[in-house]
Amino acid sequence: MPRVNYAAPSSVDEAVKALAGASGLAKVLAGGTDLLVQLRSGRIKPDLIVDTKRIPGMIGIRDEGNFFVIGAATPGVMLSSHAGLEHAWPGIVEGADLIGSTQIQGRASLAGNLCNASPAADSVPAVIAARTIVVIAGANGRREAPAEAICTGPGRTSLATGEFIVEFKIPKPKAHQCDAYLRFIPRTEMDIAVVGCGTNVTLDANGVCTDARVVLGAVAPTTVIVEDAAKALIGHKLDDATLAALDKAAQAACKPITDKRGTIEYRTKVAGVLARRTAAIAFERAAAR
Amino acid sequence: MSKHHVTTTINGEPAEYLCEAQQTMLDVLRDELGLTGSKEGCSSGDCGACTIICDGNIVCSCLMLGVEAEGRDITTIEGIARGDELHPVQQKFLEHAALQCGFCTPGLIVAAKALLDTTLNPTEEEARYWLAGNLCRCTGYDKILRAVMDAASVMRAEAGR
Numbered sequence: 287m288p289r290v291n292y293a294a295p296s297s298v299d300e301a302v303k304a305l306a307g308a309s310g311l312a313k314v315l316a317g318g319t320d321l322l323v324q325l326r327s328g329r330i331k332p333d334l335i336v337d338t339k340r341i342p343g344m345i346g347i348r349d350e351g352n353f354f355v356i357g358a359a360t361p362g363v364m365l366s367s368h369a370g371l372e373h374a375w376p377g378i379v380e381g382a383d384l385i386g387s388t389q390i391q392g393r394a395s396l397a398g399n400l401c402n403a404s405p406a407a408d409s410v411p412a413v414i415a416a417r418t419i420v421v422i423a424g425a426n427g428r429r430e431a432p433a434e435a436i437c438t439g440p441g442r443t444s445l446a447t448g449e450f451i452v453e454f455k456i457p458k459p460k461a462h463q464c465d466a467y468l469r470f471i472p473r474t475e476m477d478i479a480v481v482g483c484g485t486n487v488t489l490d491a492n493g494v495c496t497d498a499r500v501v502l503g504a505v506a507p508t509t510v511i512v513e514d515a516a517k518a519l520i521g522h523k524l525d526d527a528t529l530a531a532l533d534k535a536a537q538a539a540c541k542p543i544t545d546k547r548g549t550i551e552y553r554t555k556v557a558g559v560l561a562r563r564t565a566a567i568a569f570e571r572a573a574a575r
Numbered sequence: 576m577s578k579h580h581v582t583t584t585i586n587g588e589p590a591e592y593l594c595e596a597q598q599t600m601l602d603v604l605r606d607e608l609g610l611t612g613s614k615e616g617c618s619s620g621d622c623g624a625c626t627i628i629c630d631g632n633i634v635c636s637c638l639m640l641g642v643e644a645e646g647r648d649i650t651t652i653e654g655i656a657r658g659d660e661l662h663p664v665q666q667k668f669l670e671h672a673a674l675q676c677g678f679c680t681p682g683l684i685v686a687a688k689a690l691l692d693t694t695l696n697p698t699e700e701e702a703r704y705w706l707a708g709n710l711c712r713c714t715g716y717d718k719i720l721r722a723v724m725d726a727a728s729v730m731r732a733e734a735g736r
Contacts (some may be wrong), residue, residue, distance in 0.1 A: 287597040287598075287599075288597060289595065289596075289597055290596050290597045291596060292579065292596030292640065292642050294642070294643075294645070315640075315643075317638075318638055318639060318640070318643075319620055319635075319638050322599065322620075322637070322638045322639075322640070323619045323620065323638070325597070326618055326619070335596060335640075337640075337642075337643060339643075361632065363632055386620065386708065387620075387623065387707055387708020387709075388633055388686065388689075388704075388705050388706075388707070388708055389620065389623055389626055389633050389634050389635045389638075389686070389708045390620060390635070390638075390708065391632075392629065392632030392633055392634040393632075393634050393635075393638060393639070475704060475707040476621075476707050476708065
């Protein structure tokens with residue numbers, strides 16, 4: 287691999303300074319499962335790599351009142367072994383757990399998946415569906431943004447030069463609120479989503495939906511929050527008419543490409559199917575709590 | 576660009592080395608430390624031939640930088656045997672002939688050992704998913720799964736369960 291400088295700062299401020307002081311391109315290293323592949327292929331030629339894993343709080347899950355606060359470099363294996371998070375948001379954990387192999391789970395992080403900015407990122411739809419806030423550090427201090435504001439296109443983010451994600455603030459579920467994530471791949475493991483769908487619903491005591499977010503992956507240049515799908519659910523129980531309206535709304539939101547994983551027509555149809563299936567799972571989970 | 580001095584633990588022993596930032600952990604193991612059991616298959620995290628254990632989790636050493644090992648606890652295929660005695664996973668790979676060309680074998684043994692560190696009672700399905708990141712183009716996986724499940728039964732007997 288081409289030569290590069292490396293820094294492993296022990297505080298957010300040091301990391302900000304290191305990123306600001308880089309002479310050329312500086313890249314943030316969390317789990318490295320995308321970064322090292324891009325380095326080796328020559329797709330990126332950074333002057334500096336800033337490893338954020340030595341910064342306290344960058345790895346780990348904290349319970350802070352109304353939020354789970356997840357360090358940006360926390361590997362997947364820590365998400366799936368955290369009983370509290372798994373119980374609260376099984377869909378978020380399902381999505382993160384679908385990324386790569388056991389080996390990849392030992393390193394890959396939510397921030398890496400979000401900032402790699404693939405429209406097919408498996409952890410992103412359910413994270414957005416839960417109305418997650420990301421905390422960003424940079425030369426001008428800290429700021430917060432909704433998770434859906436980060437990815438602006440394939441491989442592109444809204445982070446300014448020198449900014450990096452410090453943590454994810456995921457609101458805890460309200461009464462009768464839960465989520466689900468499904469992706470479709472033509473095999474059972476180790477593949478990239480043809481379509482992914484994260485659905486988050488809140489029900490009243492009678493099982494009528496009072497709030498919802500339906501987020502599709504791999505059907506457009508970024509993940510898509512399908513407002514009309516949420517509208518199809520809110521005010522309704524999950525009967526056949528609601529499911530049909532949901533399916534139609536999900537399909538209407540798709541602007542996919544045709545590639546080796548699926549055609550435009552196929553992806554569009556599967557998006558409707560996954561919207562229905564994730565809604566069924568999320569409703570069942572929400573009603574049970 | 577000066578080399579980085581790294582102090583770490585490899586296979587239970589303190590280790591020190593100098594490496595450049597762009598060297599992967601796999602490069603360091605093979606080229607600096609002479610630990611050539613870990614194999615370079617794909618260099619993109621797909622094949623698992625370079626699997627090592629880092630602080631209890633299996634990772635692809637091709638997707639980790641050598642400098643990142645500072646202060647970590649690393650186990651490679653060279654550290655799996657129990658002194659002069661093979662680990663049950665290694666013994667069962669031999670008995671079941673769970674290899675042909677052998678290139679994937681170190682990674683599979685490290686990954687299988689880590690599975691059995693987590694649970695001595697994996698179902699075959701759990702073992703298959705756990706090992707999905709280790710590609711073998713020779714065996715068709717059947718003998719590998721038999722070896723892993725048999726090693727689990729040996730280790731359950733050792734543990735008195």
